[in-house]
Amino acid sequence: MPSSRILPEFELLMPQSVEEAVKLLKKYKAKASVMAGGTDVVVSGTQGFATEAVISLAKVPGLDYVKFSKSGGLKIGALATLQMVADSADVKKNYPALYKSAAINGTPQTRNMGTVVGNVMRASPSGDCACALLALGAKIVFQGPNGKREISIDEFFIDYKKTARKADELAVEIKLPAPKTGVVSAFNRITRTTLDLSKINAAVCLTVSGGVCKSARIAMGAVAPKTIRLIDSEDLLKGQKISDAILDAISASVGSQISPIDDVRSTAEYRREVSPVLVRRTIEEAIG
Ligand SMILES: Cc1cc2nc3c(=O)[nH]c(=O)nc-3n(C[C@H](O)[C@H](O)[C@H](O)COP(=O)(O)OP(=O)(O)OC[C@H]3O[C@@H](n4cnc5c(N)ncnc54)[C@H](O)[C@@H]3O)c2cc1C
DSSP states (O other), rough: OOOTOOOOOEEOOOOOOOOHHHHHHHHHHHGEEESSOOHHHHHHHHHHOOSSEOOOOETTOOOOEEEEETTTEEEEEOBBBHHHHHHHHHHHHHOOOHHHHHHHSSSSHHHHHHHHHHHHHTOTTTHHHHHHHHHOOOOOEEETTEEEEEEGGGGGGTTTEESSSOTTOOEEEEEEOOOTTEEEEEEEEEEETTTTEEEEEEEEEEEEEETTTEEEEEEEEESSSSSSOOHHHHHHHHTTTTOHHHHHHHHHGGGGGOOOOOOOOOOOHHOOOOOOHHHHHHHHHHHO
């Protein structure tokens, strides 16, 4: 039996620019894995995932940024670590759901290595930043052989670990809209231990004016093959004064929109039982 500590052999490619990385992706396509922080790529390797080549972004300059402006919103480069995002006062103030999803992510070691873009590209149904960014309505910028394209995160997660990224595309940036008056957000998760991946997670982003919810995005992770939005719950909330009765109705609506499974972290039954509670709690936290 192969040792769980020994990586399978692969060719390590170290492009010096985004253009070079894209050229390599064009050549290798799905036979290569991009590596940002490597906290997933390396772990997958020790668990038997074999790849012909690893395209490391370690030598690609200019991707390790978290930029914010009041009019332009937030831009997170492909090499911005979870810790850089958690350390940003602008993120904490304006995008609390993203802040929390990065600040609680894994361990100090994985936060210093792992990236927010990697968290989304990994497309694990339990990804914490992925859940927060879905609620916040992120956009993903890809660089491919024919230039850049931008897609909404709503179109990105297709199925279990299946995404809209083309094999020759590099994700270079994630963008969030500029903060607007009345927009609030929150993220919560339940784990076996604080260092573990989520059993379930939830994030919301609401626009609230005079106690009335004008717009709502509610996301959940680890309750379906991919991170999902709870569209029926969003529809119940939109246009309503946020009251206990509405929150009861939203809790009751969660069950029909999720399809959790039993796995090493939890049971379907537990996930089904606590999801409505987590969604309600996250809405309450967002509206303060
Ligand atoms: C001990 C431990 C604890 C963890 N805890 C958590 C947790 O609490 N919550 C959580 O959500 N995750 C957790 N993770 C999973 C992982 O650390 C995070 O998802 C992290 O954000 C991944 O980022 P990375 O840069 O290390 O990704 P990588 O390992 O570099 O890449 C992840 C995937 O994304 C692809 N990829 C990366 N960057 C790009 C790019 N620019 N363009 C195209 N594809 C790209 C890679 O090919 C790979 O498929 C944990 C992992 C470990 C080992």
